Amino acid sequence: MKPSVDDPSGSVCRADAAGGSPVRLAVRGLVKNYPGVRALDGVDFHLAAGEVRALLGKNGAGKSTLVKILSGALRADAGRIELDGQVVQPAGPAEARAAGIATVHQELSLVPELTVAENLLLGRWREAGTRGPLISPAAMAAYAQRHLGVLGVAIDPKAKVGALSVAQQQMVEIARALSYGGKVLILDEPTSSLATAEVAALLELVRRLAADGLSVVYVSHRMDEIPRVADSVTVLRDGQHVATRPISEANTAQIVDMMTGGAIHSHRPRTTAAAGRxxxxxxxxxxxxxxxxxxxxxxxxxxxxxxxxxxxxxxxxxxxxxxxxxxxxxxxxxxxxxxxxxxxxxxxxxxxxxxxxxxxxxxxxxGMSVSANLVMASLPAVRSRGLLSAGRERRTATASCTRLSVKTPSLRTAVGTLxxxxxxxxxxxxxxxxxxxxxxxxxxxxxxxxxxxxxxxxxxxxxxxxxxxxxxxxxxxxxxxxxxxxxxxxxxxxxxxxxxxxxxxxxxxxxxxxxxxx
The missing domain is CATH 3.40.50.300 (P-loop containing nucleotide triphosphate hydrolases)
Structure with a gap:
């Protein structure tokens, strides 16, 4: 299919008639503010039916914020989202799924001790809209088998999820997302824990789902995957939309340049001397x-x-x-x-x-501070008379942050927030x-x-x-x-x-x- 492309003005234009694919998802002027930071600054883009859009940008570019807004985990401060021409404002993930936007996050949300079928129907173990009895195990297994079959994977619905490989768990997560009848599927770093052969299988699956009309937003740091799976790329930088281009018009060097503003210089010459003893x-x-x-x-x-x-x-x-x-x-x-x-x-x-x-x-x-993490393997060096010295810890941590260019609001900041x-x-x-x-x-x-x-x-x-x-x-x-x-x-x-x-x-x-x- 011919991918849609945002025009330079930032307005949204429909895929042309020759492409035969109407706009499925339109993002218009999204803004999200945090204290002291504008995470999204008037972001526009649109996605056609059956299109795979790679969403790229370095950490802090606004990708995660955009995904959270689309998935209902966050509310935008301004702007709107349209799905098939209708405005949607999901107040939570359940509303986003009900509207037709399903998300598979990098950190899978499956319950290891439950079966594949139980995970796939998690939260839906009763017939919709009733207080009747639980759906029978046989009906759950049949439901799971049907949705796994759509993906072309052979996984036992009665197997415990914890016993599956990471690749199989990924397929269960995707099957669960699609079981809600989604029109847009967001995949956030879906191959970060997969082997090479498993990556190829996942990319093939994404292309097959797109061919059946599903629209996909594909977030990845792995540049080699993008030409293999995406029709087009949208690049964000510092919360702003930099460009959207057909994949045929954006090679890796151009994409990296857009992501960094030209700050990265690859293939640097070797700087070390000959190996020693x-x-x-x-x-x-x-x-x-x-x-x-x-x-x-x-x-x-x-x-x-x-x-x-x-x-x-x-x-x-x-x-x-x-x-x-x-x-x-x-x-x-x-x-x-x-x-x-x-x-x-x-x-x-x-x-x-x-x-x-x-x-x-x-x-x-x-949950511990940046400072505490930096010295936890070298406590004898920051002790004084057998007690931890706050001054030594601070000096050591400050020197490390300077040397390694660690960006943190404070040495006391919890490292998990970085x-x-x-x-x-x-x-x-x-x-x-x-x-x-x-x-x-x-x-x-x-x-x-x-x-x-x-x-x-x-x-x-x-x-x-x-x-x-x-x-x-x-x-x-x-x-x-x-x-x-x-x-x-x-x-x-x-x-x-x-x-x-x-x-x-x-x-x-x-x-x-x-x-x-x-």
């Missing part, structure tokens, strides 16, 4: 399941990326090195001495620290304050906007330039090529190659990771 050596390392006979060395000033598909043993390898998992066999040596940490505390004391993939659950204490990029910087700052020399980074830019990614890349290279050794896992191969000197390619727990980045190419690495030919 070996800091960490691993020989024949294996776990009970995921890691199999892994051998490699990591040197001072070197950034080594771990490439591989989800399930290849990437995270499990880092967990072994950080003391979270006990190896079944093999050996590790740190600075030439035997290294076998029994827990993360021992590893950090030895100079090895992990920034985990799930920073909110494993890397931060969300953006994803700033939270990740706090995780890194915590490790650096503990004197970490070997940094283990598991998906360090997941859920982070393009500007924060650029800052984290530069930070990693700067740390390597000072002699730190970095081992980094990322599901985005382009990211590894951007920041790493060398790669470990994992497949089924084995290291199948250790190429230098300068001597290889992305297709070759992908082929190795997938078991294909170079």
């Amino acid at each position: 070996t800091v960490l050596s691993v020989s024949g390392l294996s776990t009970a399941d995921k890691v199999r006979d892994v051998t490699f060395e990591l040197r001072e000033g070197e950034v080594v990326g771990i490439a591989g598909l989800l399930g290849s043993g990437r995270t499990e390898l880092l967990r072994c090195l950080s003391g979270l998992t006990t190896p079944a066999s093999g050996s590790m040596r740190l600075d030439g001495q035997p290294f076998r940490p029994r827990n993360p505390r021992q590893a950090i004391r030895a100079g090895v620290g992990l920034a985990p993939e799930d920073r909110k659950r494993e890397g931060l204490a969300l 953006s994803g990029g700033n939270q990740q910087k706090v995780v890194l700052g915590k490790l650096l304050n503990a004197g970490t020399r070997v940094l283990l980074l598991d998906e360090p830019t997941r859920g982070v906007d393009v500007e924060a990614k650029d800052q984290i890349y530069q930070l990693i290279r700067d740390l390597a330039a000072t002699g730190a050794a970095v081992l980094m896992v990322s599901s985005e191969l382009e990211e590894l090529f951007e920041v790493c000197d060398r790669l470990l390619v994992l497949r089924d727990g084995h290291v199948v190659a250790q190429p230098k980045v300068a001597d290889t190419a992305l297709p070759s690495v992908m082929a190795l990771a997938m078991g294909g030919q170079q």
Whole structure:
């Protein structure tokens, strides 16, 4: 189909007759204010029936606020939303769903101990508008089977959701959203936890749903997905609509430029000196399941990326090195001495620290302050006569925020209120304050906007330039090529190659990771 495009004046124009797709969703002049911040500043865009619109922008651009308004979680201060030409003002998510706007958030809202059918009909276990008996389990299962069948997925309606894979849970969430009879589906970072093959299946599903007339707003930080799934892109920056273009007229470089205002400069030259002495050596390392006979060395000033598909043993390898998992066999040596940490505390004391993939659950204490999080792994350094020194804590935290460009209203601000990029910087700052020399980074830019990614890349290279050794896992191969000197390619727990980045190419690495030919 031919995507709709906003005209330069910001007014909304209908898709032309040749496209054959009337406007499904129109957003006109949306404004949302918070104390001291205008999150949305007169945002306009429209979406045609059967169109997939990528909604892009760095953290703080207004994407989340716009999604929350469309989904009924927030009320706009000004402007209006029209669905099929009718004004809708949802006072809550239930009203938004009833009007035809369904949202699948990045953090899934399923109940693990309930079945697929029970989750799909959550809150609707009685016949609509009645106080009669609960819908029978058989009827619930049949209902779930019918809606899962629309997506073309085979999931047992009687299975507990907690026993499903993340990809299957995502499908259940989408089936539940569509079961309300939605006309617009909003997908917020739907592939952030999916493997490559699962991503491809989801993108194919989105295209199929759009072909059947569903309109989709697709929010993602993964730039490689956008041309594969979207008809058009809308870019927000600082709460304002920057541009809406057909995907055929917006390549990655142009999109990034619109998102950042030209602030990002990719493919920076290497700034580190040649790798120095070996800091960490691993020989024949294996776990009970995921890691199999892994051998490699990591040197001072070197950034080594771990490439591989989800399930290849990437995270499990880092967990072994950080003391979270006990190896079944093999050996590790740190600075030439035997290294076998029994827990993360021992590893950090030895100079090895992990920034985990799930920073909110494993890397931060969300309810505690930025300052407290920055020093929690280095408490001896901020004590005075056995007691915590508020002055030392403040000086340490201030220095970290300056060094890492952490944007926070105050050191006393709860870290859970910061953006994803700033939270990740706090995780890194915590490790650096503990004197970490070997940094283990598991998906360090997941859920982070393009500007924060650029800052984290530069930070990693700067740390390597000072002699730190970095081992980094990322599901985005382009990211590894951007920041790493060398790669470990994992497949089924084995290291199948250790190429230098300068001597290889992305297709070759992908082929190795997938078991294909170079």
